[in-house]
Amino acid sequence: MLKIRPSRLCGYFALTSLLVIFLIAVGYNTELLQDTRLLPSVTAAVILCGVTITWRDIRWRAKRESRTASALIITFIARGIIGWLGKRQRNRLEADTLDVRRVQEETLLKRLHKTANTDYGRQYDFKSIKDCETFRQHHPITVYENYRDLVEQVAAGESRLLIAEKPHLLVMTSGISGKCCMLPRMKDTNTDLFLQGVAVCLDTIKRSFPASEVLQRTTGFYYDSNSGCSETGIPIRSNISILASSCSTLLHHLLSIYTTPAPALQVRNKRDALYLHLLFALRDSALGALESDFASEIFDAFSSLQERWQELVEDVELGRVSPQLDLEHGTRKTLEGLLRPDPERAAHLRAEFEKGFLGIAPRLWPRLSLILAVDSGSDQIHGELLRQHYCEGVPFYSPVYAAAEGLIGVNVCPEKEPRQYLLCPRSMFCEFVPEASLEEEQPPTLTMEQVQQGQCYELVVTNASGLFRYRIGDVLRITAFHNQCPVVEFQYRRGQMLNVRGERISEAMFLGSLKRAVSQWPGAELLDYCCVESSILGQASGGSDPHYQVFLELRGVRNLTEEQRYKLDHCLQEHSAVYKSFRFKGSIGPMRVQLVGRGAFLELRSSLSSLPPATFKMQRVLRSKECADFLLRRTIS
Known part of the structure; x- marks a missing residue:
């Protein structure tokens, strides 16, 4: 037997x-x-x-x-x-990628077939459409305002209006370009995110970072994004974690992979939740990876660690959760039941913190083999700061390019910088508006096989959640082709342009000028920044002519001379002939550059992310007077 x-x-x-x-x-x-x-x-x-x-x-x-x-x-x-x-x-x-045209057409027709019997599908006669060209001829380019009323009716319980079934979620976007938008998300969207995105990225990790293929745990800096439900019971979430949203059921059963226990994931206050992530990460000397949606979240974690390390070490030593945290009694009791005093680990942590924070991550966790977070676009600065300071020597992987509308691309070449993403032709039907036509209401579009390497385009998508020929506002550059499929690099958000006189300064152009200026300020290191047009501030702008107000958080300096402040304006003039012309004519006034206190941007993100929607992505061009006033109150120079 x-x-x-x-x-x-x-x-x-x-x-x-x-x-x-x-x-x-x-x-x-x-x-x-x-x-x-x-x-x-x-x-x-x-x-x-x-x-x-x-x-x-x-x-x-x-x-x-x-x-x-x-x-x-x-x-x-x-x-x-x-x-x-x-x-x-x-x-x-x-x-x-070997037959992109066929795959894209299959993807489009699948989306149209599924919505053909909705009110919207009948309006545009989706049943009669048999190819991409017919669809593009019969359906106009759309923006969110074309769907706002329809989505509100879907949220109120209307069926077969825009989509064929009840949404899995209602996703609130971060409002990076202005107002927040509420978008339906179907199960198909989550499925695509997991199968075409997460799974492919995990295979890329296995190929490119073999040291991560051991049984070590990961710390995931994710936060409760529950913003309630619609009146008909549809869950409302912020634009939540790609991984968590696409395989939340699986993750619930695989919490042993992560250091943070389940009760801590329900803590709504971000500052307290971040502390708990750090506490349980510090207890694990064999930690293998750090993970979050964006590099800014990991940067905030290390900033908080630098601020509160003594409190954290004391908790590790005593096996407790800090009494300073505002936790429900049951949550605190459960978490403290998982802790044991560890004076040996605490002594090691204290010794490493006292040496300083340069390269602190591999010193705290000698087996740390990977940091997984998007560090392109507006998170480029934080990715660079982490690599140069806290996480020196630890490999980074920026895995996916995705949005509230769904999965767009995956990074199959982690070593390349700037970050590049292979478009996923089976996720959404994609069209591309040439950069020269961005201001047109119904611009011409190209398909995946028609775009040209080196050119920039705005992305237009038809997805699984009821958006058809929808302008998402992202401008991309085609950097290469993988077989027949474009590889793209994110450039800027169309709604994140600085534009007080029609000059249209993109985020990428401004950041390039800013980094060049900061490199000429002795001892200065850029930690964070944002801009606001003077019209948003009103009388608080401090000038009569339209101009840019720039808020900077720097390390290494606490004041700038007027000559140094002007250097930023001068660098932008060198990058943009149009801006230089307006400055020369006096149509745009001098740029006002102000320094904010250390931690001001972290405080802003934390205060906003504690409100629905729970995940706040930092805007580089502020459209909210409240946010601008917040930074004005924290100006130190």
């Missing part, structure tokens, strides 16, 4: 349970498991992962890293399953 030791039986039970979880979490509403022929190969892959685990290895690692054996088994099997899935999805993406 075959005998199985209880420990081994426990491992196989965990394996089987995880397989069931995987099938439930990923299999619903997807093409992945509709073909039952895949089931034997999935099962075989999982079992093969399981039998390669030796109980001796599990016990050794569990003892060394203070983790349960079952948690390690689940982590190992989860990585095996997702590794198999990632390889399969990467191969499918490669095949799709």
Whole structure:
């Protein structure tokens, strides 16, 4: 009779349970498991992962890293399953890039077929459309105002109006270009995010960062984005984590992969939630990765760590949660039940903090092998700061290019800078408005196979959530082609232009001028910035002519001379002939440059992210007088 030791039986039970979880979490509403022929190969892959685990290895690692054996088994099997899935999805993406026109047309017709019997689909006769050209001829280019009333009716419970089924979520955008927008998100969108985005990125990590393929845990700097429900019970969320939104069911069962326990993820106050993320991360000396949506979130984490490290070390030493945190009694009791006094770890942490914060991340966590966060676009500054200061020597991976509208591209070449993303032709139907036509209401568009390398275009999408030929406002540059599929680099948001006289200064142009100016200020290091047009500030702008008001947070200086302040204006004139012309004629007044106190931008992000929507993405051009006044009150020079 075959005998199985209880420990081994426990491992196989965990394996089987995880397989069931995987099938439930990923299999619903997807093409992945509709073909039952895949089931034997999935099962075989999982079992093969399981039998390669030796109980001796599990016990050794569990003892060394203070983790349960079952948690390690689940982590190992989860990585095996997702590794198999990632390889399969990467191969499918490669095949799709060989025939982009066909794949894009299939994607479009699938979207149109699903909404053909809605009121909107009947209005544009989607049933009669059989190809991309007919669709482009019969349907106009749209913006959010074309959908605002329809989305509000969907949120109120109207069925088959814009989309064929009840939305999975209602997503509130960050309002980076002005007003917040509420967009429906379908299960298909989450499925695409996970299968075409997350899975492919995990395969890229496996190929490019093999050191991350061990059973270490990750700290994910994610926050509760629950903003309630619509009147008909549809959950409303902020533009939440790509990973969390696409596979939240799976993550719920795989919390052993992350250092932060489940109760801490329900804390709504961002400052307290961030403290808890840091506390549980510091306890784990074998931490393998740091992860967040944006590099700015990880930068904020290290800024907070630098401010509160003594309090955190004391909590590690005593095995408690700081009494300064405003937590519900039950949450505090549960979290403290997970902690044990660790004076040895606390002593090591204290010694490293006292040496300073340059390269602090690899000193706190010697086995840290990867930082996973978007560090392109408006997060470029924070990515550079992390690489040069707190996280010196640790590899970075900026995984996906996505928006509230859905997945757009994946980064399959992590080593390239600036960050570049391969468009996902099966996620959304994409069109491209040439940069010269951005101001037109109904501009001409090109398709994926028609764009040209080196040119810039605004992205127009048709997605799974009821948006058709929709201008999302992102301007991209085509940097290369992977087979037939464009590889893009984000340039700027059309709504983030500085424009007081028609000069139209993009975020990329202004940032280039700012970095050049700061390099000429002895000892200065740029930590954060934003701009506001003088018309937003009104009388508080301090000048009669239209001008730019610039708020800077710097390290290394506490004041700037007038000559240094003018240097920024001069650098922008060198970058923009139009701006220089307006300055010469006096149509635009001198730029006003003001320094804010250390931590002002962190405080702004924290205060705004504590309100719905819960995830606030920093705007580089402020459209809110309240935000501008907030920074004015924190001006020190």
